[in-house]
Each structure stands twice: as C-alpha cells, then as structure tokens.
Amino acid sequence: DRDRKRSRDREPRKLTFDRPYQYWDKAPAGFEHLTPTQYKAMQAAGQLPTPQLG
Amino acid sequence: CSRLHNKPTFSQTMLLQNLYRSPILDDDSGQQITETMLQKHYDEFYEEVFFEIEDKYGEIEEMNVCENLGDHLVGNVYIKFYREEDCEKAAEGVNDRWFGCQPIVAELSPVTNFREACCR
Numbered sequence: 001d002r003d004r005k006r007s008r009d010r011e012p013r014k015l016t017f018d019r020p021y022q023y024w025d026k027a028p029a030g031f032e033h034l035t036p037t038q039y040k041a042m043q044a045a046g047q048l049p050t051p052q053l054g
Numbered sequence: 055c056s057r058l059h060n061k062p063t064f065s066q067t068m069l070l071q072n073l074y075r076s077p078i079l080d081d082d083s084g085q086q087i088t089e090t091m092l093q094k095h096y097d098e099f100y101e102e103v104f105f106e107i108e109d110k111y112g113e114i115e116e117m118n119v120c121e122n123l124g125d126h127l128v129g130n131v132y133i134k135f136y137r138e139e140d141c142e143k144a145a146e147g148v149n150d151r152w153f154g155c156q157p158i159v160a161e162l163s164p165v166t167n168f169r170e171a172c173c174r
C-alpha cells in the first residue's frame with residue numbers, strides 16, 4: 001500500500017476544475033432513471049449485481 | 055484486525071468504500087500497464103475527488119486512498135475534514151451521487167490518524 005499524501009498549500013484556490021470530470025455523476029448505463037439511493041436499495045435486495053472486488 | 059469497525063455518530067473523517075478502482079483490476083485489454091500509466095490514472099482520480107468534495111462540501115484536511123488490491127480495503131478513500139459538520143454534510147450528499155458508473159457508498163469513519171489506523 002503506497003502512502004501518497006498530498007500536502008496542502010495555502011495559495012488561493014482555482015475556481016474551476018481544469019478538465020471535464022471522468023467519474024462524478026456518471027450513472028451505470030441503463031440505470032440513469034434511478035437515484036443512487038434507489039440503486040443501492042435494489043443491490044441490497046439482491047435485484048442488482050454488486051460489483052466484484054479484488 | 056477484527057474488521058468489526060465502529061461507525062461513529064460524529065466524525066471529521068468520511069469513508070468512501072471501494073471508490074478507487076485500479077486499472078490492474080480491469081485489465082482485459084492485454085495492454086501492458088506501466089507505472090507511469092498507473093500514476094497518471096491515480097493522480098487524475100485523486101484530483102477529481104479532492105476538488106469536487108472540497109468545492110461542494112468543505113475544506114479537506116487530509117485524503118488517503120488505499121491502493122492495495124486485497125478485498126478488505128480495496129479502493130477505500132478516507133477524507134478527513136477540518137469540520138465535523140462538513141463531513142456529515144459530505145457523507146449525506148455523496149451517498150446520493152454516482153461515481154464512475156456506481157453509486158457511492160459513504161459512511162463516517164472513526165479513523166482520525168491514518169498513520170495509527172490498524173487496517174492498512
């Protein structure tokens with residue numbers, strides 16, 4: 001496990017991210033009509049697969 | 055580690071379960087993954103998470119990503135805020151957001167010092 005901690009700077013913050021987000025608010029294909037909370041409830045009920053880990 | 059972790063009612067630290075997915079786990083292309091590619095992938099992930107969380111929910115004191123590939127901690131992200139209120143707001147907020155085609159699973163974590171955490 002590599003430990004890469006980024007030290008904080010105290011410079012003024014930039015106001016916008018410098019590229020489009022790759023990850024945020026990207027729903028799984030075909031499930032855009034559900035909220036993440038609804039999707040997790042369906043996973044918990046065994047109605048949707050839980051992603052394989054490891 | 056017993057893996058029976060306490061879930062505190064208040065905390066400065068939020069745990070995002072399995073948020074980081076190493077390209078090694080998804081490597082079905084047969085393409086060689088180099089250390090440079092891994093670092094770039096990790097850096098882009100880190101910056102995107104850090105920026106959005108801090109922008110929307112509050113100032114971050116520290117953020118750690120578990121990159122190990124074992125099933126216990128794989129991809130877990132720990133974010134420590136300066137303020138407990140921001141942490142609570144963030145955990146509530148991200149629990150109803152998508153990230154990389156999955157719903158985010160967030161909870162408050164008792165870990166306040168990452169160098170003393172038992173599961174590393």
